[in-house]
Amino acid sequence: LYAMEDSVLISRPAYSNSAFKQTYERIDKTNLDVCTRLKRWFRLQMHCSFWGILVNFLPVLGWLPKYKKKYVVGDLIAGWTVGIIRIPQGMAYALLAGVQPVYGLYSCFFPVLLWFVFSTSKHTSVGTMAVVCLMIQNLVDKYIPDVTTAVNGTKFEKIQVASSATLLVGIMQLLMAMLRLGFLTTLLSDPVIQGFTTGSAFHVMMSQLKYMFGLAKSVGKHSGPFALFKTLGDILTNLYHANPADIIICVISVPTLIIVKYLNDRYKKRLKNIPIPIELMLVVVATLISYFCHLDDPPYNVNIVKTIPTGWVGDLVDNYVFPSFSTPTYLHIWPEVVSDCLIMAFISVAISLSLTKIYSDKHGYDIDANQEILALAVCNTIPAFLSSFAVAASLSRTAIQESTGGETQLVAVLSSILMLVVLLWLAPLFQPVPKSLLACIIIVAMKSLFMQFSNLKELWTVSKLDFAIWILTCTSVVTLGVDLGLAVGVGAAIAALIYRIQNPKHAVMGRIMYTDLYADKKKYKDAHEIPGIKIFQYADSISFTNKDAFRNTLYKAI
Incomplete structure (x- = not known):
């Protein structure tokens, strides 16, 4: 006999399907003709006022008038904390994207202001993001040799290629929002996204090793399958040419970053959820040493950021030559980057939506997925004319924004104020920053992506098929490249879906x-x-x- 502490006794009449229908009346909707249904639908739509439509399009008009005073302190702390982190990360991720560091600062300013206006998420921090920056770098490295033709008397530069691609990414995301195609991101399942981002982290790390060893001029540009291994081969071949000064910077910076980040996590409560801004502290110290010791001159020969322009937005617009839609050369380039931009558009949407959903569920508020896609589209489309490159939600900055007490989208404006001060007056102070330090900041920031390997044990017990998709996607990204690797991962996810249906x-x-x-x-x-x-x-x-x-x-x- 079985000893059962709890028991359930169910007693109810037994029905056949026909007997159940006879006993209980069913709501019959078949009596309504098409005209009646259309009238009801239009009547429901007419209830939407102009103000309601405007608030749906510009969510800031809905939540800002209801802003509560109790949110001020948390938003201020979170805004300034995130803003401080944006400065070194913006410059570092611009380096990862293959453009000058100042463009990373632009990408941490203009899109953030637009996100404040259009987003329904209270905690997501948008801006430069490692995986997207890596994809921009691959695109720029792939097409920059083909875009040296003169256009309107000027040459294409890396930022112009990156911004042109960003505009196309934004247009694609705008179409996704208009057609309400957010559901398509479900094809990028969690195993695919995690495998893809983990594999991309290896590419990010490999792309920064040349700066850490001072071998930027010795390592060639590689793209396509096995590019990672070709880059590794170049680094190992030229390792005896490594710059000792850059190596010393990395030997000091990497352990410092790891230890302080560990302390930030362990003593989060004692620090009152305000992390020590170790990235900015290292940048300031390295900048001072680089400036007074002239690290860019012999015998040190450290590769530094160099020129960072300052000025108002109008100066950026005047100095930025954007290709015309009527220019044949531009039309020749855009079709070539369509596939790369499509992948970038889907990846940034999928990562941003998944991150937004996590924090909205945690704090119990609703988000509009298609509105979030629209917000991301606007953040990529308009700033493309202002020397910015593609952006997405950042895992690390979002976690910091939430943990430091950020309550609303106002955090974006507060962090942008700090960035504006840097752009207008303080940017030249960061000219002596060693690029090897920025590379260290990027690589240490990849820790959260590499930690995704720890999910494999649980994934194996839950679903061996998802485990295989994760491994296949990650391996494909590492060996075949970001674009082909993602295609393999999505193909595997679709094949697994068909298998499960069958x-x-x-x-x-x-x-x-x-x-x-x-x-x-x-x-x-x-x-x-x-x-x-x-x-x-x-x-x-x-x-x-x-x-x-x-x-x-x-x-x-x-």
Whole structure:
């Protein structure tokens, strides 16, 4: 006999399907003709006022008038904390994107202000993001040799290629928002995204090693399959040419960053959720040493940031030559970058939406997925004319914004004020920053992506198929490159989806002795079939895609 502490006794009438319909009246909607249904639909739509439509398009008009005073302190602390972190990260990620550091500062200013206006997320921090910057670098390195043709008397530069691609990314995301195609990001399942971002982290690390060893001029540009291994080969071949000064900077910076970040996590409560801004502190110290010791001159020969212009937005617009839509050379380039930009658009949307969903669920508020896509589209489209490159939600800055008490989107404006001060007056002070230090900041920031390997153990126990997708995606990204690797990952996810539709879980159920419980008789020895009755469980709806599989499994079970 079984000792059961809790028991459930269910007593109800037994119904056939026809008897149930006769006993309980069903709501019949078939009596309504098409015209009546259309009238009802239009009547519901007419209830939406102009103000309601405007608030849906510009969410800031809805939440800002309801702003509460109790949010001020948390938003101020979070805004200034995130703003301080944006300065070194902006310069570092611009280096990763293959453009001058000042453009990273622009990308941490203009898109952030637009995000404040258009986003429904209270905690997401948008701006430069490692994976997106890596994809921009791959695109720039791939197409920069082909875009040296004169256009309107000027040459294409790296930032112009990056901004042109960013505009295309923004237009693609705008179309996604208009057509409400946010559901397509479900093809990028968690195993695909995690495998992709982890594999991308290896590319990010490899792209920065040349700066850490002072080998930027010795390492060639490689793209396509096995580019990572070719870059590694160049680094190892030229390792005896490494710059000792850059190596010393890295030997000091990397352990310092790791230790302080560990202390920030461990003593978060004692620090009142305000992390020590170690990145900015290192940048300031390294800048002072570089300036007074002239590290860019012999015998040190450290590669530094050099010129960072300052000025008002108008200066940026006047100095920025954006290619005309009517220029044949520009039309020749855009079709070539369509595939790269499409991948970038989907990846940035998928990562941003997943991050936004995590924090909205945690704090119990709703977000509009298509509005978030629109916000991201605006953040990429308009700043493309202002020397910015593609942006997305940042995992590290979002976590800091939430943990330091940020309550609303006002954090974006407060952090942008600090960035504006830097752009207008303080930017030249960062000219002596060693690029090797920025490379260290990037590589240490990849820790969270590499830590995704720890998810594999749990993934193996939950779903071996998802485990295989994770490994395949990560391996493909490392070996074949970011674009082809993602294509392999998405293809594997689609194949797995088809396999699951064709082969859903099924079982012949047996009754557990002395209970009214039923379980798979192959898994439980106390589950026995009722004589003369077969209970077949099929864990999926039956459609034309799996009808044959259903029939075959049913016949085998019987």
